[in-house]
Amino acid sequence: MTPISIAFLPLTDSAVLIAAREKGFAEEAGIALDLVRTTSWATARDRLVYGQVQAAHMLAPLAIAVTLGLSQHPAALAAPFKLNVNGNALAMASDFAAALDPDPVRRLADPIAAAHDFAGAIGLHRRKPVIGIVHRFSCHALMLRYWLATAGVDADRDVTLRVLPPSLMVEAMRAGEIDGFIAGEPWGSVAVAEGLGEIVAAGSRIWQRGVEKVLAFRADWIEAQAETIDRLLPALARAAIWCDDPANHAELAELLERPGYVGRPAAELMPALTGQMVLRHGEPPVTVPDFMLFQREAANFPWRSQALWIYSQLVRWNMAEADEDNERRAADVFRSDIYRRALAGSGLPMPGASMKVEGALSTPTAVGAHEGALTLGPDRFFDGRAFDPQDVTGYLKGLAAIPPD
Structure with a gap:
């Protein structure tokens, strides 16, 4: 061995x-x-x-x-x-979430509207919101920045990002040290189960897959x-x-x-596995398709x-x-x-290419593959933009051209 x-x-x-x-x-x-x-x-x-x-x-x-x-x-x-792929969620303390759309299902379904609601809620909050991130170099933090920027929020100016280990997020929220956090499951579900916060956005709705x-x-x-x-x-x-x-x-x-x-208890782990997510304490779960794929x-x-x-x-x-x-x-x-x-030889289909235009697929799409047929699911970004890996400079120039709100 x-x-x-x-x-x-x-x-x-x-x-x-x-x-x-x-x-x-x-x-x-x-x-x-x-x-x-x-x-x-x-x-x-x-x-x-x-x-x-x-x-x-x-x-x-x-x-x-x-x-x-x-x-x-x-x-x-x-x-x-x-x-x-995917599997993270943004949970915000209940008092902050109260300033957002009161329907948590609508928040998840329309990330752009939710981002604008979030931007408006910042000025109503008792302090500059403190949001926990698991590491500066995490997809969670990069997705959060991208999502907020669509509504004109500068994550380095308008909120405070605080790095904490995922397993400490809920306790930091309970102590009032942070107003929310974005982390991999089960920690968002734990915050909801303990009545501390609500899930207001999901990684799978910011960038599918x-x-x-x-x-x-x-x-x-x-x-x-x-x-x-x-x-x-x-x-x-x-x-x-x-x-x-x-x-x-x-x-x-x-x-x-x-x-x-x-x-953590299996009941807190099952939501991410099944895509049956409880967004607010005491409410029934809602289906979030493809919340996490293995x-x-x-x-x-x-x-x-x-x-x-x-x-x-x-x-x-x-x-x-x-x-x-x-x-x-x-x-x-x-x-x-x-x-x-x-x-090779496993029988598992694998892509024939090593790069693709990210965000270009809105429906399940058959692609060229080695060793069998392969269908890729939708990989859209919430704002409809696509990322061409052959033109990183052009992509960044396009983002810079977005005027802040």
Whole structure:
């Protein structure tokens, strides 16, 4: 058996790693999987960079930021496998949410109107709203910035963004230290269940099938351990298929519930798995289709175009310099070549291309694929814009042309 240690955070989107270990997929591939529970993304990053673990459940933008030298302890990282798409939610304290559209279903259905309501509520609040984010370099934070900017809100001026580990968000809200937070599940659902806040936006409605967590490795390790990677990734793909099957959701929630994993009641974990989300305490759940995907529609495939969208946002918010070298290095973090090599012969369909125009699909669309037929689901951004990875500069110029409200 080949031992592999992977750092993870107690989140619902760690499910594929937990299923790979607990359901025997890793063991069948000859891998002794050791999952190391970690409370913050900074610690997960450091464990990986300093070689305490071989891989990490990681925020996709953090993997790119570490590679570009934007985060502490720069190192070249590689992400050959996405662990999920979407799965985060913005929860705001009840007093703030009271200034928004009173119908929480309408808020979710119309993100643009909700963003404008949010902008208006800022001036009515008792202070500049303090919003918890899990890391500066997270898709959650980038989506929040993008969403607010549509309504003329400058996240660096009009709100205060405070970095906290996901598992501490609810307690910080209870203590009045933050007015809301955007984080991966189950923490938004926990805030709702405890009557502290309401879900006012969902990542899956800001960017359908948007990139979330990846499995990151040090680039030098992944190149030296090709045979191990070629056994690990198919095992994870099988685990992801198991996680996506609705027949397994109750059992998956029971696995995640264990203290060594997420450690929250199954009732708080099921909403993200089923897409049946309670938006306000005491109200019935509403269906949020495709709230989080683990495998279907090539969810695990590391699109280089998605890495470049992340890069574009880092440039947009003055976190990274715009230059050709940074653009190339960012795209190179998402290793679609390794994914294809490891999954060759698995029978799983995979995209024939490594980049696509992000946000261009409004309906399920058949695309060219290796090893079978592949249909991709809608991947629209809430504002209808599309991101052409061949023209990052043009995309950013288009965003800059949007006048603030």
